[in-house]
Amino acid sequence: MMRIRKTVLAVCGAAVLAACGGGSGGSGKEPKAGGSDFKLTTSGPIEIGMLITDTRAETARNGVGTVSPYRDAAHAMFDKINAGGGINGRKIKVVDEAVDFSAPNHDTTFEGICQRFTKDNNVQAVVYDGIIYNESFNNCLTKAGVPTLYMGQTGSPVGDDKSLKDGPGVIAVNAVSATRRVESIMNKAIAAKYLRSGSRIGVVIEDCPYNERAYDKTLKPIADKGGIALVKAELKCAHGYADNGPNLAMIQSLALKFKSQNVDSVMFLTLYENGLIYYFAQGAHAQKWSPQYLLFHSQGGADNMKIFPAEQLTSMRGFGGFPGIDVTEPPAPPAAQAAVRDGCLADARTAGLAVQKTSDQITVFQACDAVRLLQQGLTKSGGLGGTEKLVAGIETIGTGFVSALTLNGATKFGPDRHDGMELTAVSTFDTGCKCFKYATSPEPIK
Numbered sequence: 373m374m375r376i377r378k379t380v381l382a383v384c385g386a387a388v389l390a391a392c393g394g395g396s397g398g399s400g401k402e403p404k405a406g407g408s409d410f411k412l413t414t415s416g417p418i419e420i421g422m423l424i425t426d427t428r429a430e431t432a433r434n435g436v437g438t439v440s441p442y443r444d445a446a447h448a449m450f451d452k453i454n455a456g457g458g459i460n461g462r463k464i465k466v467v468d469e470a471v472d473f474s475a476p477n478h479d480t481t482f483e484g485i486c487q488r489f490t491k492d493n494n495v496q497a498v499v500y501d502g503i504i505y506n507e508s509f510n511n512c513l514t515k516a517g518v519p520t521l522y523m524g525q526t527g528s529p530v531g532d533d534k535s536l537k538d539g540p541g542v543i544a545v546n547a548v549s550a551t552r553r554v555e556s557i558m559n560k561a562i563a564a565k566y567l568r569s570g571s572r573i574g575v576v577i578e579d580c581p582y583n584e585r586a587y588d589k590t591l592k593p594i595a596d597k598g599g600i601a602l603v604k605a606e607l608k609c610a611h612g613y614a615d616n617g618p619n620l621a622m623i624q625s626l627a628l629k630f631k632s633q634n635v636d637s638v639m640f641l642t643l644y645e646n647g648l649i650y651y652f653a654q655g656a657h658a659q660k661w662s663p664q665y666l667l668f669h670s671q672g673g674a675d676n677m678k679i680f681p682a683e684q685l686t687s688m689r690g691f692g693g694f695p696g697i698d699v700t701e702p703p704a705p706p707a708a709q710a711a712v713r714d715g716c717l718a719d720a721r722t723a724g725l726a727v728q729k730t731s732d733q734i735t736v737f738q739a740c741d742a743v744r745l746l747q748q749g750l751t752k753s754g755g756l757g758g759t760e761k762l763v764a765g766i767e768t769i770g771t772g773f774v775s776a777l778t779l780n781g782a783t784k785f786g787p788d789r790h791d792g793m794e795l796t797a798v799s800t801f802d803t804g805c806k807c808f809k810y811a812t813s814p815e816p817i818k
Contacts, residue, residue: 410517410758411494417465418458418750418757421495421518422446423485425503426470441732442501442523443468445739448723449716453747460755467493471504474613479508486512496757499523499742502547505530505643507582510539519759521545523742529553529643529791531582532590536790541759543766544791545742546775546783548668548693548817550586550641556796556817557639557666557691558594564798564812566664566689567637569599573666574630576623576648577641580609587641603633607642620651627655630663639666646671653684668692670799672699672808673730690799690808693779696734698799700807709781712774716740737776745773745792763790779814793817 413419424443447466454463469488475481486509489495495518502522510531513520519541522530529550536542536549548556561567573595577583587604595602605626607619630638640648645668656663662683670690671677677685677700695702705713713733720727720736727736745766750757753765767787774781775792783792795814802809 410490412756412758412761413494413496414756415462417463418755419465419467419493419495420450420746420757421467421469421489421493421498423469423471423498423500425473425501427473427503441735442739444723444725445720445736446499446523446743448720448725449740449743451723452719453743459747459750462755467495473504476612476614478504478506478610478612482506482509483512485509486516489513490516490518497521497746497762499746501738502530507531507535507539507580510535510542514539514541514759517541517759519543519757519763521742521746522547523738529582529586532586534585535582540790541763542790543745543763543785544793545745546694546738546778546792548793549791550582551590552791552793552817553668554586554590554594554641556693557668558591558598559818560691560796560798560812560815561666561689562594562598564689566666567598567600570601571598571637572601572603572633572635574603574605574626574633574635574638574663575641576605576607576626576638576652578609578619578643579606580643583609583641591641603630603635605629620648623648623651624655624658627652627659627661631656631659631661635663637664637666645669646676650679653680657681657684662687665689666691669694669697670699670801670808672697672799674700674807677807686801686803688801688808691796692799693793693796693814694777695779695810696730696737696777698797699809700805701809703810706780708774709776712740712744712781713737713776716744716776734777741775741777745769748773782814 450464450466458464469485471481471485489498498513498518498520500520500522521543522545530542530544530547531549533549533551577587607622608615610616642648665688667688667690669692670688671680690698692698716736717727727733748769749762749766752768753761766785769785771784773783775783778793779795779797782794784794785792794816796817797810797814798812799808800811
């Protein structure tokens with residue numbers, strides 16, 4: 373098991389670490405909000421908290437893992453803003469924090485970080501790599517009036533629609549909620565006739581409250597309407613590193629269970645789809661069984677495809693909106709998105725970052741998107757942070773933010789939309805080129 377985990381983490385690397393192994397975090401115990409009300413600053417530096425995930429313990433265990441590369445990439449973008457005079461004449465002051473990927477209890481760890489951001493410092497917003505999703509952290513910052521921009525989460529959801537409603541300061545820069553993720557997978561799979569009346573879907577679900585709500589309120593109604601049966605298999609909602617081992621062991625055993633129950637398709641209502649699909653596919657391969665996989669991201673990257681048994685790839689369908697992850701040879705970006713990407717890469721290289729592999733570029737694009745959206749929101753708010761002012765500024769952006777990462781660069785923000793990804797498309801395995809290609813044009817999730 374350890375050797376397999378090493379392989380999948382090494383292949384995932386910086387590009388999709390947010391969708392590889394790790395604790396997902398539940399609503400859990402709500403930490404304190406830092407002991408004081410939010411203090412809006414109108415002069416002097418704008419303090420921005422930056423939280424990254426320290427995965428060095430993975431290096432000791434498995435030979436892979438570093439301090440999240442998002443830190444250097446985000447700092448390069450902040451340096452560019454400051455070199456240009458800041459925002460409304462105010463420079464950005466970054467307050468760095470790190471969460472230990474291998475912490476036994478993530479809720480406790482996040483509580484301490486929230487205290488330091490909101491009590492020991494006076495951050496006006498937080499930019500977070502999102503590798504560990506934790507609703508306790510969201511709840512804490514919400515109480516403190518501090519918004520959080522998730523720079524990572526390459527397609528992994530950030531709770532469901534209710535989570536985003538209850539956490540009005542949470543901004544998923546280029547990701548989707550669990551609710552919209554399910555809608556994209558199910559509606560596009562039915563439209564493409566990958567699912568028909570009588571289909572049986574094995575659903576691997578972490579029993580976090582937001583996943584259960586997405587299952588009950590979104591997945592089941594769509595399935596019932598289409599005459600599609602659901603076979604549910606629950607994993608524990610992880611609250612720390614120690615919870616992952618039992619979950620991964622269970623994943624490999626689910627193939628036999630689903631096969632015996634005449635399941636024809638498999639989907640994951642979890643935060644870390646990419647890592648889990650690897651373990652499940654190994655179990656299915658051992659059972660000589662190749663179900664249809666309904667994924668947000670098909671395993672389109674050339675490095676990802678190498679670690680999967682060939683027969684497991686051919687029945688994978690993707691319904692996401694990140695070309696760099698969905699397909700093997702991403703289509704050329706529109707001119708506006710190409711210009712954004714060129715600017716992001718130039719800033720990273722000016723700061724001395726090595727940007728060579730596709731995974732390096734995706735890391736830069738994720739960090740660049742988050743910092744650029746923060747800059748745009750602060751500009752619209754007159755340089756004022758906090759949930760009340762900054763989030764209101766972001767909500768006025770609408771479709772005016774061009775992402776470096778999403779399909780066609782399309783995003784959408786508003787009072788009822790804090791998860792920015794706007795377009796998704798169907799991706800499938802092409803037996804001719806032995807690669808993943810888009811089979812449909814980009815369309816809105818709904």
